[in-house]
Amino acid sequence: MTPxxxxxxxLVVDDNETDRATxxxxxxxxxxxxxxxxxxxxxxxxxxxxxxxxxDCLLLDYNLPDSDGLELLRHLREPAAGDAIPVxxxxxxxxxxxxxxxxxxxxxxxxxxxGISARVLAHAxxxxxxxxxxxxxxxxxxxxxxTQNRRLAELYETAHQFVDNVSHEFRTPLAxxxxxxxxxxxxxxxPVTGEQQEYLNIIGNRVDDLETMVNDMLDISKLESGLLGxxxxxxxxxxxxxxxxPGLQRKAAGAKVGLEISVDPSLPRVYGDPDxxxxxxINLVVNAIxxxxxGQNVRIWAExxxxxSQVTIGVTDEGPGIGTENLKQIFERFRQLxxxxxxxxxxxxxxxxxxxxxxxxxxxxxxVRSELGKGSTFSFTLPVAEVARFMPRYLAHVQLYRGExxxxxxxxxxxxxxxxxxxDVEPFLQHQIRxxxxxxxxxxxxxxLVVPTNTRDLxxxxxxxxxxxxxxxxxxxxxxxxxLDMHVEGTWRVDDRMDEFLAAFHAxxxxxxxxxx
Amino acid sequence: xxxxxxxxxxxxxxxxRHGMTIRLTAGGYRVLTAHDGALGFDAAKKNRPDAILLDxxxxxxxxxxxxxxxxxCQATNRIPVVVISASVEDHxxxxxxxxxxxxxxxxxxxxxxxxxxLDTVTRRTRPDPQxxxxxxxxxxxxxxxxxxxx
Numbered sequence: 001m002t003p004x005x006x007x008x009x010x011l012v013v014d015d016n017e018t019d020r021a022t023x024x025x026x027x028x029x030x031x032x033x034x035x036x037x038x039x040x041x042x043x044x045x046x047x048x049x050x051x052x053x054x055x056d057c058l059l060l061d062y063n064l065p066d067s068d069g070l071e072l073l074r075h076l077r078e079p080a081a082g083d084a085i086p087v088x089x090x091x092x093x094x095x096x097x098x099x100x101x102x103x104x105x106x107x108x109x110x111x112x113x114x115g116i117s118a119r120v121l122a123h124a125x126x127x128x129x130x131x132x133x134x135x136x137x138x139x140x141x142x143x144x145x146x147t148q149n150r151r152l153a154e155l156y157e158t159a160h161q162f163v164d165n166v167s168h169e170f171r172t173p174l175a176x177x178x179x180x181x182x183x184x185x186x187x188x189x190x191p192v193t194g195e196q197q198e199y200l201n202i203i204g205n206r207v208d209d210l211e212t213m214v215n216d217m218l219d220i221s222k223l224e225s226g227l228l229g230x231x232x233x234x235x236x237x238x239x240x241x242x243x244x245x246p247g248l249q250r251k252a253a254g255a256k257v258g259l260e261i262s263v264d265p266s267l268p269r270v271y272g273d274p275d276x277x278x279x280x281x282i283n284l285v286v287n288a289i290x291x292x293x294x295g296q297n298v299r300i301w302a303e304x305x306x307x308x309s310q311v312t313i314g315v316t317d318e319g320p321g322i323g324t325e326n327l328k329q330i331f332e333r334f335r336q337l338x339x340x341x342x343x344x345x346x347x348x349x350x351x352x353x354x355x356x357x358x359x360x361x362x363x364x365x366x367x368v369r370s371e372l373g374k375g376s377t378f379s380f381t382l383p384v385a386e387v388a389r390f391m392p393r394y395l396a397h398v399q400l401y402r403g404e405x406x407x408x409x410x411x412x413x414x415x416x417x418x419x420x421x422x423x424d425v426e427p428f429l430q431h432q433i434r435x436x437x438x439x440x441x442x443x444x445x446x447x448x449l450v451v452p453t454n455t456r457d458l459x460x461x462x463x464x465x466x467x468x469x470x471x472x473x474x475x476x477x478x479x480x481x482x483x484l485d486m487h488v489e490g491t492w493r494v495d496d497r498m499d500e501f502l503a504a505f506h507a508x509x510x511x512x513x514x515x516x517x
Numbered sequence: 518x519x520x521x522x523x524x525x526x527x528x529x530x531x532x533x534r535h536g537m538t539i540r541l542t543a544g545g546y547r548v549l550t551a552h553d554g555a556l557g558f559d560a561a562k563k564n565r566p567d568a569i570l571l572d573x574x575x576x577x578x579x580x581x582x583x584x585x586x587x588x589x590c591q592a593t594n595r596i597p598v599v600v601i602s603a604s605v606e607d608h609x610x611x612x613x614x615x616x617x618x619x620x621x622x623x624x625x626x627x628x629x630x631x632x633x634x635l636d637t638v639t640r641r642t643r644p645d646p647q648x649x650x651x652x653x654x655x656x657x658x659x660x661x662x663x664x665x666x667x
Contacts (some may be wrong), residue, residue, distance in 0.1 A: 170603075171603035171605070172530055174625040175601075175624035175625035175626065176536060177625075178627070182628045183539050188539055188540070188543045
């Protein structure tokens with residue numbers, strides 16, 4: 001026989017004296033003292049004994065003189081009753097509905113009273129105790145995970161706060177250095193020689209480098225803690241490149257590297273966050289300049305794929321190139337290739353890692369082709385700004401971040417009034433949504449949100465937006481944000497209902513548009 | 518230059534105030550300075566400058582609080598404000614615009630961006646409804662909603 005622990009204390013609750021005696025006999029006589037049997041004939045007596053003696057398990061009959069077994073079970077399962085006591089419910093033959101109800105109310109098992117054997121009874125009692133124990137362990141494990149998650153989130157927040165403070169503390173002296181270098185350079189403190197101007201430009205360029213490093217640090221920290229907001233919309237690559245051109249030209253001129261830009265304004269528009277796309281171009285070009293020698297050229301180019309589903313943007317240099325064995329590591333953080341790097345190379349080695357993350361979050365892919373001695377080409381793709389092109393990539397992206405099982409919802413937001421501040425609503429909404437959410441303007445006063453969730457419940461999202469609106473309105477001298485109506489147009493499970501979702505999305509866009517017309 | 522537009526600089530960094538004063542004086546502006554939000558607000562009420570260059574994080578009264586005071590005061594609520602800040606977080610930027618700031622220049626800024634922003638807010642008869650994005654990655658914000666109906 002296996003060694004025994006302390007006896008299991010079983011409370012038999014039954015109004016029938018003969019039945020109580022039968023259970024006592026089955027448990028005591030046929031189980032070698034493994035059970036201590038207590039009994040109660042009424043609900044009131046049972047509750048008292050549960051409270052005083054905390055039995056390990058209850059055998060609970062339906063018929064009780066002062067109540068019934070289901071009612072007693074309800075009492076036992078109230079939150080105030082404390083830890084759940086395992087319950088095996090007893091029914092007469094032919095009363096399955098009572099048994100089902102007992103299971104719904106939290107019984108662990110049920111037995112039909114007629115002809116119970118000691119073995120079946122013992123099995124039911126042990127099973128019930130085990131189930132309650134498992135549930136308690138699961139609950140503790142869940143709680144501990146939640147606590148750890150909260151701690152991690154706090155840690156992320158603290159880390160980000162630290163980086164934010166460092167960034168702030170760096171920027172102020174940088175501003176002073178930059179200001180005074182340019183004051184001297186512009187001749188505001190007296191005449192400057194050509195040589196002095198050259199040196200001041202060096203100071204200026206190094207200040208820019210430091211600023212880039214601070215920005216990189218802040219971006220990585222924001223990417224890591226999910227704080228980097230995304231504002232994806234249809235945009236023209238030529239405009240984005242124009243935007244970053246002056247800074248890159250200064251940089252190239254400083255390194256005596258040629259910069260050639262061939263981005264056709266007639267390229268199809270792409271879907272993404274233009275600021276982030278610009279950031280990727282900057283990082284790739286800065287990287288290319290860093291690895292170029294004087295007199296070499298760096299070229300920014302863009303071309304559509306033959307099937308017009310995406311546009312590829314590339315940065316090609318004539319630098320030393322990267323060996324095959326190193327191609328995999330270059331996107332890792334804090335990684336710079338030592339052997340081929342010019343001695344003046346500087347930075348944290350975060351630029352390419354950030355670029356790749358930003359491309360991913362714009363639903364594209366980053367590629368690199370390189371040959372030692374012949375230069376490198378870094379390129380990335382962006383989907384063309386057509387729903388049929390970017391929506392499947394978006395869904396694949398969300399799947400990657402959220403796993404297989406998630407829902408996707410369409411939320412219609414509209415402002416019933418055409419107040420002056422209606423144009424502020426979209427930027428406001430942009431700040432409220434998470435980086436996996438999309439926003440589509442439907443008309444000047446209505447928007448469509450695409451929101452992935454783990455549940456079908458969007459109440460908290462809508463509450464959060466309304467609360468943020470109230471908060472913003474407490475302090476808006478430029479006019480109150482209008483009232484926002486929000487309703488969920490539909491929720492779909494992502495694995496199998498995507499056609500329905502896409503159809504509904506199109507319909508919502510078109511329906512709203514016809515209303516406006 | 519009695520007719521030169523007057524700019525009030527509010528920043529707690531003495532050397533940056535000095536640098537900006539040199540830059541703005543050379544750019545044809547008269548300059549007043551203050552080193553925190555409370556003094557800045559007093560100076561704004563008393564002198565009614567044509568524009569204010571305002572830092573955000575300052576000991577004592579910070580820039581956003583000063584911006585709130587400026588907006589609540591009849592004498593100052595129409596003075597255009599250019600925020601210059603080393604706090605580049607989105608929420609700071611948004612708060613500044615919500616409080617009616619015209620531009621947000623992250624530190625370190627370029628001298629030309631600073632002068633362009635001030636030229637725009639002081640010299641144009643009617644504010645440009647869509648401030649353009651300045652070059653060099655300086656992000657400018659949405660226009661204030663002081664639209665005039667014809």
